[in-house]
Amino acid sequence: MTVHPIIAALRRHKAGVILIGLQIALTLAIVCNAVFIIGQRISRVDRPTGINESNLFLVTQQYVGAPSSDTKAGADKLDTMELEDAAALRQLPSVAKVSVISSMPLLNSAWNGGMSTKPQAKSGFKMTTYYFGDQNMLSTLGAQLVAGRDFNAGDVQHAGFRTDAKRPVVIVTQSLAHKLFPNGSALGKTVYMDGSGSPSTIIGIVKRLQTPSTSDWASSFAYDSTLIPTRKDAFFSRYLVRAKPGQMKAAMAAAHDALFKVNPMRVIDDDMGIRSFASIRAEAYKQDVSMAILMGAVCIILLALTAAGIVGLTSFWVGQRTKQIGVRRALGARGIDILRYFQLENLFIAGMGVVVGLLLAIGVNQWLVQHFEMDRMPLGYLFVGVLVVLVLGQLAVFVPARRASRVPPVTATRSV
Amino acid sequence: MLSYYLQLAWRSLRRYKTLTVLMVLAIAVGIGTSMTTLTVLHVLSGDPIPAKSGKLFRVRINTFPDDRFQPTDKTPDNLTRRDATALLGDARGDHQAVMSAGSGVLITPQGEPMRAQARYTTADFFPMFNVPMRYGRAWNGQADTAHARVAVISSQLNDLLFGDQSGVGKTLQFGDASLRIVGVLGSWDMNPRFYDLSNGEYGDSEQVFVPLSTALDLHLGTSGTMNCWGNAKDAHDLDAPCIWLQYWVELDSPAKVAAYQRYLHNYMALQQQAGRFRHPAQVRLQNVMQWLDYKGVVPADVRMQVWLAFGFLMICLLNTVGLLLAKFLRRGGEIGVRRALGASRRDVFMQYLIESLVIGMVGGLLGLVLAYAGVALVRQQPTEYAAFVHMDLGILLMTLLLALVASLVAGLLPAWRAMQIQPARALKAY
Numbered sequence: 001m002t003v004h005p006i007i008a009a010l011r012r013h014k015a016g017v018i019l020i021g022l023q024i025a026l027t028l029a030i031v032c033n034a035v036f037i038i039g040q041r042i043s044r045v046d047r048p049t050g051i052n053e054s055n056l057f058l059v060t061q062q063y064v065g066a067p068s069s070d071t072k073a074g075a076d077k078l079d080t081m082e083l084e085d086a087a088a089l090r091q092l093p094s095v096a097k098v099s100v101i102s103s104m105p106l107l108n109s110a111w112n113g114g115m116s117t118k119p120q121a122k123s124g125f126k127m128t129t130y131y132f133g134d135q136n137m138l139s140t141l142g143a144q145l146v147a148g149r150d151f152n153a154g155d156v157q158h159a160g161f162r163t164d165a166k167r168p169v170v171i172v173t174q175s176l177a178h179k180l181f182p183n184g185s186a187l188g189k190t191v192y193m194d195g196s197g198s199p200s201t202i203i204g205i206v207k208r209l210q211t212p213s214t215s216d217w218a219s220s221f222a223y224d225s226t227l228i229p230t231r232k233d234a235f236f237s238r239y240l241v242r243a244k245p246g247q248m249k250a251a252m253a254a255a256h257d258a259l260f261k262v263n264p265m266r267v268i269d270d271d272m273g274i275r276s277f278a279s280i281r282a283e284a285y286k287q288d289v290s291m292a293i294l295m296g297a298v299c300i301i302l303l304a305l306t307a308a309g310i311v312g313l314t315s316f317w318v319g320q321r322t323k324q325i326g327v328r329r330a331l332g333a334r335g336i337d338i339l340r341y342f343q344l345e346n347l348f349i350a351g352m353g354v355v356v357g358l359l360l361a362i363g364v365n366q367w368l369v370q371h372f373e374m375d376r377m378p379l380g381y382l383f384v385g386v387l388v389v390l391v392l393g394q395l396a397v398f399v400p401a402r403r404a405s406r407v408p409p410v411t412a413t414r415s416v
Numbered sequence: 417m418l419s420y421y422l423q424l425a426w427r428s429l430r431r432y433k434t435l436t437v438l439m440v441l442a443i444a445v446g447i448g449t450s451m452t453t454l455t456v457l458h459v460l461s462g463d464p465i466p467a468k469s470g471k472l473f474r475v476r477i478n479t480f481p482d483d484r485f486q487p488t489d490k491t492p493d494n495l496t497r498r499d500a501t502a503l504l505g506d507a508r509g510d511h512q513a514v515m516s517a518g519s520g521v522l523i524t525p526q527g528e529p530m531r532a533q534a535r536y537t538t539a540d541f542f543p544m545f546n547v548p549m550r551y552g553r554a555w556n557g558q559a560d561t562a563h564a565r566v567a568v569i570s571s572q573l574n575d576l577l578f579g580d581q582s583g584v585g586k587t588l589q590f591g592d593a594s595l596r597i598v599g600v601l602g603s604w605d606m607n608p609r610f611y612d613l614s615n616g617e618y619g620d621s622e623q624v625f626v627p628l629s630t631a632l633d634l635h636l637g638t639s640g641t642m643n644c645w646g647n648a649k650d651a652h653d654l655d656a657p658c659i660w661l662q663y664w665v666e667l668d669s670p671a672k673v674a675a676y677q678r679y680l681h682n683y684m685a686l687q688q689q690a691g692r693f694r695h696p697a698q699v700r701l702q703n704v705m706q707w708l709d710y711k712g713v714v715p716a717d718v719r720m721q722v723w724l725a726f727g728f729l730m731i732c733l734l735n736t737v738g739l740l741l742a743k744f745l746r747r748g749g750e751i752g753v754r755r756a757l758g759a760s761r762r763d764v765f766m767q768y769l770i771e772s773l774v775i776g777m778v779g780g781l782l783g784l785v786l787a788y789a790g791v792a793l794v795r796q797q798p799t800e801y802a803a804f805v806h807m808d809l810g811i812l813l814m815t816l817l818l819a820l821v822a823s824l825v826a827g828l829l830p831a832w833r834a835m836q837i838q839p840a841r842a843l844k845a846y
């Protein structure tokens with residue numbers, strides 16, 4: 001079959017061809033970019049935190065009438081209260097492990113700082129997020145230590161929330177260690193925090209531990225965490241609890257009652273006070289998830305709409321050309337020839353649409369890069385997009401084309 | 417004539433039911449999504465205080481020491497207590513207020529502790545932001561200087577603590593502090609909460625307002641961004657190297673704005689002379705809308721969704737144009753007969769345009785329903801602004817206008833082509 005008659009026929013339907021071609025082009029441009037956005041959001045949500053996420057929940061509570069943590073006596077009192085709380089939680093039968101901790105991955109409550117290999121540095125800091133807590137931090141989080149040792153009870157001290165205590169030992173993540181010491185191991189090396197002159201020794205290295213912040217500005221140090229064995233005493237405290245397998249619900253309910261039994265003078269928020277890690281994760285990524293769902297819905301509707309447009313337009317063309325089809329059949333064309341004709345015609349229109357659409361897709365992506373700080377789209381997305389649009393066109397054209405192929409040759413002799 | 421065309425349109429639309437439904441749905445979905453996203457954008461980029469937004473200015477200066485100063489860094493949002501106190505003392509604006517967010521614990525009448533959001537600020541806060549009072553009045557400047565143990569509470573908190581009686585004159589136990597209630601707010605919610613975006617951009621107003629001097633005396637808990645350099649024994653100290661206070665000024669005329677700019681530059685020059693730093697003075701004075709724009713209060717996702725929705729609407733329109741075109745041209749014979757019987761080109765054009773308009777208006781009305789459903793869906797989303805998204809009359813009228821324009825645009829080309837059919841040729845082929 002030659003292409004010539006197809007082009008000749010299309011020339012007589014310029015407006016229709018241009019419209020459907022444009023629709024295919026725009027659909028391709030939007031679908032490629034939407035799928036790319038979905039892909040990016042999914043990879044963001046899917047990135048590992050580095051902790052063992054099951055059976056984990058966080059208690060955030062606030063003491064009522066607590067002393068100020070700015071005085072030594074106040075900090076000591078608050079620390080005793082925190083230790084009592086932690087001990088009460090630890091005694092629950094449904095609880096496996098408890099740690100007093102300042103924050104956790106994805107919580108979006110972060111204490112950031114700059115780390116340097118030189119004392120009293122003025123510049124050249126590596127951004128990091130500090131996790132303050134007791135010796136159970138790593139084991140309760142379930143993060144994996146790859147070198148050195150975990151904190152022991154002897155390492156742990158406590159200090160008022162705004163009081164600056166010395167930090168003789170720290171544990172850092174592999175990612176931060178590599179940034180601080182690109183050539184060689186960081187284990188046993190000395191670092192200085194926030195331009196201070198007091199040294200801290202790296203005693204352990206964690207494979208991976210994400211920081212609490214999921215916002216874009218913190219993405220450059222998303223895995224650069226530092227663990228500091230200091231309980232920060234304040235009018236509020238956080239306890240990370242790992243429940244025994246299958247006893248999560250019981251542990252969460254029991255934790256609430258146990259804390260109030262120790263000391264009723266406290267506030268635990270109804271919805272934000274005791275939260276499973278699953279809900280912390282859902283909260284952190286809710287916007288990404290809803291954006292991905294929206295983009296997915298848009299893609300499906302667009303593809304359905306374009307398919308419906310192709311079916312509609314081709315149906316009309318088939319109706320319009322019934323007589324010509326009859327003539328072709330009478331002159332010896334088989335049903336399959338007619339079917340092929342319409343399929344080829346659609347491939348031709350879709351092909352033109354795809355060429356325009358590719359340029360548009362790249363243009364839209366460029367525009368998103370400029371105005372929305374998106375990444376450049378890999379060519380793979382374009383390739384898949386083109387394939388989807390072409391296959392969709394063929395599927396959509398099949399129904400009216402088959403109807404065309406069944407036009408009997410005798411139509412040629414009838415007047416309508 | 418119009419009713420005849422409407423009748424013809426109705427007949428034609430009924431003849432191709434599937435096609436009609438498809439076209440109506442395409443327009444409805446396109447308009448529904450566009451209007452939903454526009455509604456969200458409209459609400460989020462709205463002016464929280466239209467009467468005054470051009471006169472209220474956020475004051476920012478960069479007083480970082482030289483070794484912390486990077487010319488490419490943004491000027492910090494907040495001020496040190498030392499600078500805020502100095503600017504407040506000079507009082508060069510029509511009104512000015514320093515503030516910080518905070519929180520503390522209250523005991524409800526049922527004896528249960530409850531956490532309350534607080535704002536520690538100075539007297540001008542209330543007249544400057546047009547804060548209405550239900551009972552009593554706000555504290556004045558003397559109360560600020562006297563570190564008076566007073567508080568203003570929200571209407572909601574008043575009802576919780578005192579039922580429908582006024583709490584003015586009663587004592588509020590806020591953490592360790594006993595404060596005398598001097599005023600109760602009327603209904604006052606700023607969304608977005610432009611005066612301090614660092615503690616949630618949307619939400620109810622604070623429940624407790626306390627003079628900043630009093631709050632510092634009593635060591636009430638502050639919240640928000642605290643950025644310190646060097647060693648600070650207490651970040652709240654007057655000379656602590658920490659930036660944490662928001663500063664707003666009201667300037668009622670452009671001349672005053674210019675004068676205030678000069679004043680700030682002078683202030684920074686004095687600081688440079690005093691040897692605090694040598695880097696260039698970064699003075700930033702932004703009114704409410706500029707400030708909201710600078711802080712990017714409208715999420716990028718929302719802006720992207722608006723563009724997406726309009727791309728979507730365009731595809732829907734292209735789809736409708738294509739289908740209408742095919743449909744009208746297929747009726748060439750019918751058009752030929754009408755023309756031969758004396759209908760002018762204009763008559764044919766009008767007839768088909770009206771058919772497109774019928775589709776457009778039905779699609780638009782359905783689109784309006786979809787937009788309502790879309791807004792209801794947005795309100796279900798777990799975003800902090802969800803509760804504030806609503807349809808208003810402007811958006812409603814805009815939807816109908818958009819439907820009208822969309823269907824006109826969609827119908828124009830097909831009706832034009834239909835009008836140009838040659839009666840003789842069409843009849844011959846028929």
